[in-house]
Amino acid sequence: MDGPVAALYLISVGALAMCAFQAALLARSSSYVRACWTFALICLTFALFQFANVRQQLAPDLASAIAAHKWVNFFSLMLVPQIWYLIASLDERQGAFRATYCVAAAAAWLAAQNFIAPYGYRFAQLAVDAPATLPWGERAFLLAGETTYAYGLNRLLALGAMLYAALFCVRARRQRARFSNGLVWLSVVLIVVSTSLAPYSDKGALKLPYLSGFGFLFLAASYLLLVRREATQRLTEKIRISAALEREMESHKLASQRFEYALANDALTGLPNRAGALDRLRAMFLASESSLTRMAVLLLDLDRLAIINGTRGYEVGNQLLVEVAHRLRTVKRKNGLVARLGSARFVVGIAGHKTCAALEREVEAVMAAVKPPFSISGAVLNMSFSAGVAIYPDHASSAEDLLASAGLALHQARDAGPGNLRVFKPSLQQSLSERIGLENALKEALEKEQFFLHYQPQVRAADERVVCLEALIRWQHPSLGLVMPDRFIPLAEATGAIAAIGSWVIDAACRQLAEWRAMGFAEVRVAVNLSAQQLLMSDLGDTVQLALQRSGLRGDDLELEITESVLMQDPQRSIERLEALRGLGVRLSIDDFGTGYSSLGYLKLLPVHAFKLDRSFVRDIGKSEKDLEICATAVGLARNLGLEIVAEGVEDAVQAAQLRQLGCHLLQGYYFARPLPAHAATAMLLEDRSGAAGVASLEAG
Structure with a gap:
């Protein structure tokens, strides 16, 4: 195949095939996957x-030229629906593909006519009937x-495709889309010009071969340049996002480590919790x-x-507490443990000794370290x-049981009075087993009613x-019988079962x-005791409000009793929780008043309605002048604060x-009634109402 035109056509064939290959490769990384594959097909068709065209131009006779020309027609017919499909895949409007399918059907019919007709469609x-001489002398x-x-x-159909492409480019230009580049516009103009010359060649007015393939080659290069640039930007953005994600994951990992550290360590002392x-x-x-x-x-x-806090x-x-932690750290062995378990409780783990005597010496060293006064x-x-x-x-066969056994020994030491030390004894094992059994049964007690x-x-x-x-x-235990609170x-x-039970x-x-x-008992209300954990639970207000709504009660129908010692563990937080409960209209009272170490400065800030005078003062009120004076002082304090006072016991x-005579508002104790089942309490209310009705009738008479 000689001649510059044929050479240019063959060069364009290779360039367009390369463009098809690159478009197929870009389809894997571009956001326009369907458009890239379609463009690759268009490049291959061109x-x-x-x-x-080369085969037609270099044909040895008319029959060969006509045979080649039919293939020229076929591929030009296939380009029209492909171009429609390309624009439709870029156009995100609904119904963009419907016209494409109509064009494809028309092109298929024309292709069939092309091979049937003697000279093509x-x-x-x-x-x-013979080769023509081109202006530059080539035949x-x-x-x-x-x-x-x-x-x-x-x-x-071709004109419609060009018009559709032009309208799309105009819209893309207005919306500043990725394919509104000037190269695309120039390429479209070249295709329009080269395609518009074809009718003049068909009529013999111009002796020029079909040039639309060269115009499209420029568009293919421009399109691939834009898509490659977009793919590069996407890759850069992906790298940036990956780096940001990696940094975020590292930050999350550090935050998770800090969170895990906070979960396992005490914020005040820095010791493990x-x-x-x-x-x-x-x-x-x-x-x-x-190591045996x-x-x-x-x-x-x-x-x-x-007492110190109060x-x-x-x-x-x-x-x-920080000073105690410091002293315990100074005597801890390398393989030992010092941790804070609660408000005032520490645990020391001692290991690596062959004999009990060595353990005893280290225990004595720990006790000696915390014995001197603290400044x-x-x-x-x-x-x-x-x-x-x-x-x-x-004393135990697991770490948990060992800690529990030490807890039982500590409980025994506290029963003996402050400053005592007790070693776990096998006789306490039964108590430990009973405790574990009771814990297990407690988990199911609420479920089993x-x-x-x-x-x-x-x-x-x-x-x-x-x-x-x-x-x-x-609690009616199935084997232990009645278990008291x-x-x-x-x-x-x-x-942790107290939340559900409460x-x-x-x-x-x-x-x-x-x-x-x-x-008909309109003036009666109920009182419920709150434990320490219940008061500090964030959802206590929701629990109370939901219970009142389900029962159709007002807030002041319910009274919540909180022990004085619980309030003083965290007065500020307790005041905040009590304020929230009072906002629901619930009555609040301090239980066992006088047995804790409360500050009067805090007491006057507590949003409560009543004090309950502890039974230990009431018990000897008739025998001890001090108890009588304490009761009188408590009543006077309540009166000055505008609160009710309830004497229990x-x-x-x-x-x-x-x-x-002292002025107590309410009285509670065995003199009036022991704790009664619901039916017995109902009977007492009925009797109380009938008694009141009888008194009223006598007064009326």
Whole structure:
């Protein structure tokens, strides 16, 4: 194949094939996947169109030229629906592909006519039968003659494709889309010009081969340049996003590590907390098992920390805890453990000893380290510690059981008074087993409906009418029988079951009051005790509000009792929680008033309605002048603060009379009634109402 035109056509065939290959490669990384694949197909079709043109131009005779010309026609027909499909794939409007399918059907019909007709679909008659001489002297077989209506139809389809492309480019230009580049516009103009010359060649007015393939080659290069630039930008953006994600993941990892550290460590002292201590104790336990050595767990409880917090403030108490932690660190062995388990409780893990005597010496060293007075904020504090010790393998077979055994020993030490140390004894093992069994049963007790409520009335001192019933939870254990709250409530708090149990008590008490209200007892309310953990739970207000709504009660139908010692653990936070509860209209009272170490400065800030005078003062009111004076002082304090005062533990008429004389508003105790089941409490309310009705009728008579 000689001649410059043929050479240019063949070069364009290779260039267009390369463009098709690159467009297919770009389809994998471009956001225009369908458009890239379509463009690759168009490039390949144009390459075949150019090759068929070469075959026609260099044909040895007319028959060969016509055969080649039919392929030129075929590939030109295939280009029109492909171009429609390309624009439709870039155009995101609905219905963009419908016209494409119509054009494709028309092109398929024309292609069939092309191979049936003697000269192809383009010509009805030919005006030439020999190669023509081009203006620059080269000879090529260029066919010309009378065109057909089918050819006119294809021209209309091609014109529609160009118009669609032009409208799309205008819209893209206005929207500043990626394909609104000037190169695209220039390429479109070149295609329009080269395509518009074809009719003149077909009529013989111009002796030029079809040039639209060269115009498209410029468009292909421009398009691939833009797509490649976009792909490069996407790759750069992907790298940037990957780097940002990597930084974010690293930041998240560091935050997660900080969070895990916070979960396992005490913020005040920097020591491990309970979770961290258990992890370390488990590791120490495994090491002791493998090395056949002994280990001990020493639990230390700082006596009278609540007094320090109440009298000198929490800042001094916190500094004291930090100093205790520092002293314990100084005596800790390399393979030992020092952790803070709670408010005033520390655990020391001792390992790596062969004999109990070595363990005892290290325990003595720890106790000696915390024995000297503490100098805090210029004050010298003489503190004592209660301590419990448990030893592996003598007292437990796991880290958790060892810590629990030390806890039982500590409990025994505290019962003996401040400053005592006790070692776990095998006789306490039964208590430990019972505790574990009780914990397991406690988890299922609520589900199996083993809890029920008793109600102890509070009567008005003036006329002994029942105005409030305190709800007291009981547990009917399937084998142990009746279990009282002082035995299972601490377990519920330790195991985290107190939230569900406390919610059930509030809800059950409200339901019972709703029943009493339905019976006409309009002035009676119920009181429920809150544990320390319940008060500090964030969803307590939601629990109370939901219980009131379900029962159709008002806020002041419910009274919540909080012990004084619980309030003083965190006065500021307690005040915030109580304010939220009072906002619901709920009545609030301080239980066991006088037994804690409260600050009067805090007491006047508490948003409560009543104090409950502890039974320990009421018990000896008739025998002890001091107790009588304490009761009188408490009543005077309540009166000055505008609060009700409830005396609990009233057991005889003398106590009731003295408390009434002092000005107590409400009385509660065995003298009036023991805690009663719901049906018995209902009977008492009925009797109380009938008695009041009888008194009213006598007064009326």
